[in-house]
Amino acid sequence: MASTFMRKWFAGDSGDDPVAVEAYGAMTTAFLQSDQLITAIEDGVTAARAIDPAGQVTQQWAPIRERHSAATATYLQLQRPGPDSPYQSAPIYQECTRTLEQVCAEMTRFRNRFSDSLGRARAAQHMAVQSAQQARLDANAAVTALDDAENLPFLQYPSVIAAVDVLAAQIRKLDAVTDSAHRRDVAGAVTDAAAAVHAALAAAPGRGIEAQNAVRSIATRISAVATRAEQMGPARSALLREFSAACSNDLVDNDRVAAAASAAADQELRAARAEIAAARPESALAHCSSARDHLRAADDAVDAVTHRLRSLREIRSDPAQAADKVRFRLRDAQQLALQRDLVGEWGSVLDAQVDRIDRARAALTGVHPDYWTYMTDLEAIDRFINGVVDRMRGRA
Structure with a gap:
């Protein structure tokens, strides 16, 4: 009984054609070789395609891959469905074997020709995967930092919110990217965004002092602009006395411009102080920035009058x-x-x-x-x- 069972699985059954059995074995060996080759090559081609979809590697591989698929389909059709299935004639197996061997030869030549390109592509893909993994670790660390008790008071700061929004957007890009050529760039952007979250959290405790210093500086500048604005009246009078009206017609409203800008700066200063009292230092800093813009406008209006008088006197002298x-x-x-x-x-x-x-x-x-x-x-x-x-x- 045992010998009868073994003959059903291996060559030697008197009902099987030994040549067909041998041809079938050769065909199977050729298929396994082709499968090993395609496994060794395909990942490199996939990596190369991601870098250059229209490159030589992709173009040269496509027809070889198609021929291998066709040969594989033939091989699968010729497989015996079970140990009791009869072998077909040897020439059928031999023809499939020749096709598989030809495809193997093509794949071998392809691998030898593009070995450097495939190696570089695999290395690039590996680095892209590593970069993406590191980026996710960096992102997770940034998110974990947001949960630290010491950082909870700063989560509503605009700088922190903005940094978190950027990080979330970059993570979405990393999740969506399929091109390994761009994955490293996106991963780098995620890492930078995570670093920005840490930086925003690190800077947050000092925003209060920064805002208080800015408010004091703005108050001093408003006073200085008011003092300088007092020079505008005498300078404007000198312009009208010493030069034709055409020389200063464009400056006739500068005193009102300077006064309006100074008043706007003072209003921003009051708003900044209110934000500091409400423990919103970054909003206070935003008001201080607006106050500086208004003060620059006031300075420009004052300077335009005094500089005009000085310039005209220089021109008149020579x-x-x-x-x-x-x-x-x-x-x-x-x-x-x-x-x-x-x-x-x-x-x-x-x-x-x-x-x-x-x-x-x-x-x-x-x-x-x-x-x-x-x-x-x-x-x-x-x-x-x-x-x-x-x-x-x-x-x-």
Whole structure:
């Protein structure tokens, strides 16, 4: 009985064709070899495809993979469903064996040809997986830090909320990314976002002192701006006495602009103090930032009047000097055009600036010449010359 059972599973049963049995065994061996090869190659191809979907590795592998699939389908059709199933004729098995061996040879050549590319792709994929794993550990550590009792008072701080929102968004991206080429970048973004959460929590305890210092600084600046604003009246009067009205028409509302900006800064300061009293230092800092913006506007309004008076007095003391500075830059530009053989392109353009300077100088007439227009005209000519120089030097 035992010998009869064994003959059903192994060669030797008198009813089996030994050649067919041998051919069947060879076919099975060829299939197992092909399966081992495809297992060794496929992960590298998958990694390479993720890096370069249209690359040579992907293109060359596709037809080989299709031929292997077809050969495998044939092999599966020829498998005996059970030990009592009869063997088919040897040529059928031999034909399938030849096909599998050909596919094996193709896969071997492919592996040898692209071994470096496959190795690099596997390494990149491995690094991407490691980066993603580390990023998740970093994210988990950041989330755990949020649960620490010492950090609970800071969870409603805008900086902490913003950092947590960014971390959550980056984690969602990491969960969705399937391309190993981008996984490392996304993982790096997760790690950076986790670090930002830790940084926000670390900075949070000092926000209260920071806000108090900012409030004191803003209060001092508001007082300083008010003191400087007192100079605007005398400066405006001097402008009207010493120069034509056209020289300061655009500054007529600067006192009101400065006053309005200072009042807005003071309102923000009061709001900041209220936020500090309500234990919301970051909101206080936001009000302080707005107060600084208003104070800059107030400073600019004050400076515009005092600087205008000073600039006009300088121009009036020596009008020719201002024109000579522009003429000096013009001569440098003309020399550059000669040195670079660009006279044909820029010579007439630069020569025209001489007339512009002369016309600006000639317009200074009357008891109260329009020094402001003179100054702005010279500045416009100077900017134009600088633009031509940049073009000649290839910078624009």
